[in-house]
Amino acid sequence: MKKNYYTRITIILFIIGLMMTVLYNTVSDPKERDTRDVWAIREELAEEKKRHSDLLEEIRTLNEVMKRYEEITQSTPEVVLKQTIEELETKVGLRRYEGPGLTLTIMPSNEAKATGKPLKPIPPGLLIQLTNQLYEYKAIAIEIDNKRLTQNSAIRDVNGKTSINSEAITMPPFDIKVATTTIEDASKLQSQLLGSSIVDYFYLDDLLLKVEEVQANIQLSPSEQPFQIKYLQEVNERD
Amino acid sequence: MWLPLLGLLLGLALGLLTDMQIPVVYQNYLSIAVLAALDTLLGGIRAQLQGVYDDKVFVTGFFFNVLLAAGLAFLGVHLGVDLYLAAIFAFGVRLFQNIAVIRRILLAKWDAHKNTAKNK
Incomplete structure (x- = not known):
């Protein structure tokens, strides 16, 4: 009788223990709480949709x-x-590009001219930010001071001079040519640039970013830098 | 005496190690089932202490209570009334009553044990 009682109690306790841990596992399942609000989720959704359309x-x-x-x-x-x-x-960027686009001119700001501040080259960080923003606004090719940007182009500081592909760019003023797929894209890029805060960043460095009118036919010279393909191999047909 | 504790530990270990989970929808049912199981367990212990323990009553009581509680919760969900609260209330009250009875019996036993030790 007593032995029977203990066996039953043991089985019941086993079931209770199991049920409790299952309940615990279920309740504590989301180990990290999802704290995104509706807008954060919408933003992520918008990003995914953009990727989808791309x-x-x-x-x-x-x-x-x-x-x-x-x-x-x-x-x-x-x-x-x-x-x-x-x-x-x-x-x-190995061939000349002709198509719709627009020209940006970078020049010293009027205040810098008036106060006679010494001319400084454009900081590489600022130039990188500008190119990133241009690509974000659907630019397909960029030429900075007659130097065409390619996938391998490096914008950096070399001995105090900002250079692209190890060639120094001249002191402002100089032109940046931006090509887009269509004229609509170009005018959209123009308005996006005018509305963005990048213009203010240029102003902080005593520079003026002037966005010129959209052109139906803009010409970008090819890159002079040879492409070094290290990791690509010819496909062997027998493989 | 140690066997029930071992059973509990075994159950806890199995649940934790296998990381078993149930859909969140059934969480309510399981919580009420745990309560019903605890109620039956304490009822069984009380009956044993009072000397009226019956194996059949205990085992059928366990399964019946668990199923009834889950059924009540299920019905409540479909009728739009929080019927599971009734089960929680009933089991909660009985749980405390059973614990009170068990405590009294154990105290009485302890007193009796002390008195016999004194008389010796």
Whole structure:
């Protein structure tokens, strides 16, 4: 009788213990509380949507290329290959670019001129921030003081002079040419630039960022820096 | 005497180590089931101390109470009335009553034990 009692109590206690820990696990499941509010979630959603549309855009372009390949594949595959290479070279900045865009002029501010402050080169950090912002506003190619930016371009300080690809850029004033895909994009970029705080940052460094009018046809010179491809290899067809 | 404690520890260890979880929707049912189980357990201990313990009553009481409590909560969810509060109230009251009875019996036993020790 007594033994039976202890066995039953043990089983019941085992079940109670199990139920309690399961309950504990369930209640303490989200170890980190989600503290995002509706706006933070909306912002993340907007970012994801942008990525989605970018990916769709990329798929569309690749589909077009594939279609072209299919169309001309029997007759002259070399033409398509050459075209693709041309497109890629234009994209990375190895070819002259012609298309819609706008010019930005960087010059010393009127106050600096009036007070006779010594002219300083543009700080590399500021230039990097400007280029980042331009790419964010859908710029596809940038040329700073006749030096075309590529994927490998480095903007940095070399012996007190701001340089791009180890070539020093001149003291202000100089031009920055920005190319976009369409004229609409260019005018959008223009208004976004005018509304952004980057103009104020230039002013803090005694510089003036002047955004010129949108041009239907702007010319960007090719990059003179050779591309060093270290990690890419030719595909072996047998593999 | 140590066997029940071992059972409890075993249950806790199994739950913690396997990291078992249930959907959040059923959390209410489980919490009420835990309460029902505790009530039955204390009822069983009280009955044993009073000398009226019955194996069948204890085991059926455990399962019946757990199922009834969960059923009541389920019904409450579907009727839009917080019926599980009724179960919580009933089990809560009984829990305290049982604990009070157990305490009194244990105190009485202790007193009796002390008196016999004195008389010797």
